[in-house]
Amino acid sequence: MLGSRTSPYLQAKLVLLAAEHVFAHVPPLVESLLGIRVSTTQVYRRTQAAVKALPAAALDAPCPGVSADPGPVYGMVDGSMLFTDRGWQEVKVGRIFQHIAPAIAPAIAPAGAMGPSQYVAQRGLFAIFTQRFEQALPPDAAADQVFVTDGAQWIHRWLQDAYPHATHILxxxxxxxxxxxxxxxxxxxxxxxxxxxARLWAGQSSAVEQAVAELLGLAGSVAAQLGAYLATNRTRLRYDRFRQRGLLCGSGPVEAAHRTLLQVRLKRSGQRWSNGGLDRLVCLRSALKSPQMYLLTDLFKKPTA
Structure with missing residues (x-):
């Protein structure tokens, strides 16, 4: 069985496996690959201890590798619902990455190279999340900052206040x-x-507003609500200008993060989390999926590992 003097290497492997697999699935993997017997409780305890030891300040340090060149730095924010002992709760997810567009902007979605992503994920009040996000992507960072988000008002208001000089895209x-x-x-x-x-893609949102207002068969209240939505976001709907700059106009990267960062491990059939257990696994996966795996591996290089 796994003892207290187990090598740091094996302990690190246990935590890495626990970040990707259900705790109960880790012992059979370890025994089949290494011939070492461990228990589910040991895997759980080692994982919880490792997460608690991660330096919180380093987790929210400015995104490494982000600079003024060679491409804009994107910030995308959304929420993911996960099941806990207290019902469904939202985990806010932020993804920060640099994107280098091709020399010639294509007609539809820009291709190009996407750099490593840094994730900020937080259950609970948005004020904690926004503070952490601004540490990872400082508003005064010397980079062309671009935010692509959905229509959530709290996200839009926060980004307008915190990043007034950035490009904001709906x-x-x-x-x-x-x-x-x-x-x-x-x-x-x-x-x-x-x-x-076609009108929307060409930056003609005013024409779209008019078309909605004139759409026969659409209830007046629905038409008014949609028209107000389009009018309020006119500056964020200039897709013609955004495409000329080779910018992304869709929030697909953060939508994908819901699955690759959280749901693939934390939203499996029958899973239900305590608040503490959820928070620690969210923290662990954020560190491992960001360019911060060294924070975990460095823990196990210490004599006290």
């Missing part, structure tokens, strides 16, 4: 979903929706 696909819902509700002609997508 995720194209969230807007497209709202227009699609309006077209379906009004039984609009088949040509109506593609025409609005």
């Amino acid at each position: 995720d194209f696909y969230h807007v497209a979903e709202k227009l699609a819902a309006a077209a379906q509700a009004a039984a609009a002609p088949a040509s109506w929706l593609p025409a609005q997508y």
Whole structure:
């Protein structure tokens, strides 16, 4: 069985496996690969101890590798719902990365190279999350900062206040979903929706507002709400200008992070977490998926590991 004097190397492996697999699945893996018997309790305790030992300040240090060149630095924020002893709770997720667009911007979604991502994930009050995010991506960082987010008002208000000089983009696909819902509700002609997508992509949001207002069969309250949504976000809907700069116009990277960062480990069938257990696994996975794995490996290089 695993003893208190087990090598730091094996302890690190246990924690890394626990970050990817259900605790009860780790002992069979270790025994089949290394011929060493461990218990689920030992895996759980070693993992909890390792997370508690991670230096909190270093976890939220400015994103490494981010500079003024060669491409803009993106910040994307969204929420993911996970099941706990107290019901469904939201874990706010921030993803920070640098994207280098191709020399010639393509007609649809820009390709290019995406650098390593740093994640900030936090359950609970948004004030704690925003403070941590601003440490990871300082508002005064010497970089071309770009934020692509959905229509959540708290996110938009915070980013406008904290990052007033950044480029703020409303995720194209969230807007497209709202227009699609309006077209379906009004039984609009088949040509109506593609025409609005083309206008929106060309930066003609005012024309889209007019088309919504004139859409026959759409309830007045729905038309007014959608029109106000488009009017309020006009500056974030200039996709023509954004595309000319080779910028991303969709929040796909943070949508993908819900699965790759959280759900693949924390939202499996039948799983339910205590608040503390959830917080520690979120912290561990954020560190491992960011360029911060060294924080964990450095723990096990210490004599006290």
